[in-house]
């Protein structure tokens with residue numbers, strides 16, 4: 001499926017930021033520790049540019065309204081909905097996507113492994129957003145309890161797992 | 177594709193004024209973007225889009241002995257976590273902490289909440305209740321100050337002209353052992369919920385005598401703009417906290433719903449909701465002085 005076929009983008013939302021003629025300026029983004037020059041409309045959503053210009057297709061564009069959390073990334077270490085940020089607003093900020101958690105050789109981070117081991121992944125659509133929301137929580141609070149975890153995941157929806165596996169995975173990463 | 181749209185992230189207000197001063201076309205300010213990006217979806221952006229998140233002058237909280245000054249571009253996460261605001265103005269930090277989700281609060285700003293002025297905005301009844309003064313910078317760099325009612329004039333409607341920037345929100349502080357404040361909200365679930373109804377209160381409460389010397393009460397999401405509940409305040413003022421007071425307060429709150437949204441379909445729900453919320457609010461305000469056996473006796 002090409003990005004243009006994605007069913008969830010409203011028809012007037014440009015689907016593919018990469019092919020935008022000559023008028024689109026060059027922006028500099030710092031993603032997963034590396035600087036990238038991208039040609040994109042500055043008023044494009046960050047989620048669109050990360051997926052379609054940089055190929056970081058882990059994050060999903062689910063609702064585009066801040067409700068589902070599938071587009072969650074970290075900006076300067078804090079979880080945010082990348083669908084509700086215009087790309088020009090975060091030039092020079094440090095952006096981390098789910099791809100940025102794994103080691104250079106592709107080894108999953110301990111948190112990512114815990115998701116796999118605790119059955120926290122079924123269809124996987126929500127997973128990148130869940131993992132980033134969890135990483136954001138652990139950055140701030142290395143030993144959250146179950147209540148704090150559930151509260152921190154309030155902005156992330158999962159239609160498959162019933163959430164318990166996800167909560168267990170994150171609990172397993174809480175410092176003793 | 178937004179042809180001819182300029183985007184900019186000014187670092188200080190002087191930068192901003194030099195951009196806007198000679199420019200007469202439409203401007204869109206964007207802070208957290210949590211309201212605006214959804215509203216603009218599929219539409220063209222105006223000629224100049226100004227990001228407010230780099231303006232450190234309007235992105236911080238300053239508290240003096242008499243005043244809390246909150247920069248309009250302060251995130252709701254920062255408002256909710258501020259230790260002095262937590263102590264002095266729990267009504268404000270409780271409201272900020274209940275907006276949206278972690279992700280939303282990390283971006284959403286207090287100025288954006290105020291400027292959107294949607295009836296369900298959680299900060300609106302709070303800022304009205306706290307008698308805030310809003311500092312506005314005009315395109316030419318001149319400064320104006322407005323009270324809440326001069327600023328928020330209708331449903332999603334403010335008296336701001338295009339290009340007017342909310343810079344700071346000033347809230348007078350009252351100290352002393354008697355001060356109390358609280359916020360209560362009801363929606364469909366605990367997080368990520370737009371308020372169906374919310375209540376903000378500040379009080380002067382004599383904890384020893386358990387007497388309410390004074391109180392201000394504002395409801396949100398019940399009409400186009402937040403509503404000061406004078407009739408309920410009158411019932412509460414000068415009274416000693418107890419079951420009788422709870423009964424009378426809830427009766428007065430339900431009467432407010434009956435009078436404000438008489439013909440509306442949401443009325444039966446909001447009658448019950450406001451009574452439950454009222455109880456939460458009294459508990460939040462008066463703490464141990466208001467512990468059970470106080471119960472909700474639902475007024476007929």
Ligand SMILES: Cc1cc2nc3c(=O)[nH]c(=O)nc-3n(C[C@H](O)[C@H](O)[C@H](O)COP(=O)(O)OP(=O)(O)OC[C@H]3O[C@@H](n4cnc5c(N)ncnc54)[C@H](O)[C@@H]3O)c2cc1C
Pocket residue numbers: 065066067204205206207208209210211212213214228248249274275276277280283284285286287288289290291292296297298299340341342343368369370371
């Ligand atoms: C999923 C979701 C859940 C939400 N839940 C809640 C909730 O529970 N309670 C609630 O109250 N709100 C909620 N909201 C709404 C929203 O998050 C808030 O209203 C937020 O505070 C808006 O701030 P912002 O910085 O994102 O505004 P933006 O979207 O950046 O701006 C909103 C409007 O205000 C203008 N503006 C912004 N800053 C200024 C300024 N300094 N001066 C002049 N104009 C300005 C913009 O031009 C725009 O018109 C929710 C939104 C989403 C998407």
Ligand code: FES
Pocket residue numbers: 060061062063064065066067068069070071072081082083084
């Ligand atoms: S796609 Fe961003 S929150 Fe749903």
Ligand code: FES
Pocket residue numbers: 120121122123124125126127157158159160161
């Ligand atoms: S695993 Fe399918 S939506 Fe969460």
